Amino acid sequence: TQLLEQSPQFLSIQEGENLTVYCNSSSVFSSLQWYRQEPGEGPVLLVTVVTGGEVKKLKRLTFQFGDARKDSSLHITAAQPGDTGLYLCAGYSNAGGTSYGKLTFGQGTILTVHP
Amino acid sequence: KAGVTQTPRYLIKTRGQQVTLSCSPISGHRSVSWYQQTPGQGLQFLFEYFSETQRNKGNFPGRFSGRQFSNSRSEMNVSTLELGDSALYLCASSSLIGTQRLTGELFFGEGSRLTVL
Numbered sequence: 001t002q003l004l005e006q007s008p009q010f011l012s013i014q015e016g017e018n019l020t021v022y023c024n025s026s027s028v029f030s031s032l033q034w035y036r037q038e039p040g041e042g043p044v045l046l047v048t049v050v051t052g053g054e055v056k057k058l059k060r061l062t063f064q065f066g067d068a069r070k071d072s073s074l075h076i077t078a079a080q081p082g083d084t085g086l087y088l089c090a091g092y093s094n095a096g097g098t099s100y101g102k103l104t105f106g107q108g109t110i111l112t113v114h115p
Numbered sequence: 116k117a118g119v120t121q122t123p124r125y126l127i128k129t130r131g132q133q134v135t136l137s138c139s140p141i142s143g144h145r146s147v148s149w150y151q152q153t154p155g156q157g158l159q160f161l162f163e164y165f166s167e168t169q170r171n172k173g174n175f176p177g178r179f180s181g182r183q184f185s186n187s188r189s190e191m192n193v194s195t196l197e198l199g200d201s202a203l204y205l206c207a208s209s210s211l212i213g214t215q216r217l218t219g220e221l222f223f224g225e226g227s228r229l230t231v232l
Contacts, residue, residue, distance in 0.1 A: 030218065031218040033220075041226075042205050042207070042223025042224050042225050043158075043205075043223050044223070045221070045222075048220065050218055088157075088158065092218065100163050100165065100171045101146055101147075101148035101160075101163030101165075101170070101171055101207070101209065102148070102160045102163060102171050102173070103148075103158075103221065104160075105157050105158040105159075106157070107157045108157055108158075
């Protein structure tokens with residue numbers, strides 16, 4: 001069974017601070033995705049990283065995929081109250097046809113950014 | 116274009132009852148996945164359907180079942196409800212084909228929140 005360990009579980013910071021969320025596994029993933037979920041809504045995709053060592057930037061958010069494709073990180077620069085939400089990492093396994101529609105999710109990081 | 120629609124949004128059942136949840140995917144999407152989200156376990160995969168066929172199944176008991184219709188709409192059913200089945204049930208649709216199954220985006224609905232008393 002593939003697992004994704006996400007940390008920290010909770011993060012409470014002031015507006016303007018930087019933060020990093022980590023997503024680690026002992027298994028190799030074909031790709032890792034980061035989703036953001038707000039209360040009362042379903043998760044929404046932020047980014048997909050596919051290649052080991054890949055770095056993607058989305059405005060103030062920087063995503064990195066580990067060289068061995070077993071881990072990923074999300075870094076937010078100068079956090080804003082609008083960044084508040086549940087951040088989830090998720091990965092597709094390498095297991096061929098058994099991966100259809102099946103994402104393995106981390107436990108999530110609840111981020112609160114105070115004005 | 117319209118997003119993924121799930122009904123009902125909220126429902127309350129008692130132990131032993133059964134429940135059916137419905138999901139209408141984004142137009143053109145033929146793959147529908149179901150997930151259970153709880154505070155303790157997070158998001159866990161239930162099953163995935165494509166063209167009315169279940170292609171993938173998670174580690175849930177047989178009380179959890181699903182089906183997909185020819186118009187790609189999907190339903191999931193939970194029989195003999197237990198207190199632990201209280202959760203947010205999320206449906207996701209996608210157009211995953213071929214190698215996209217390893218990288219493709221899932222589009223989630225807002226979920227059906229089930230409370231079992």
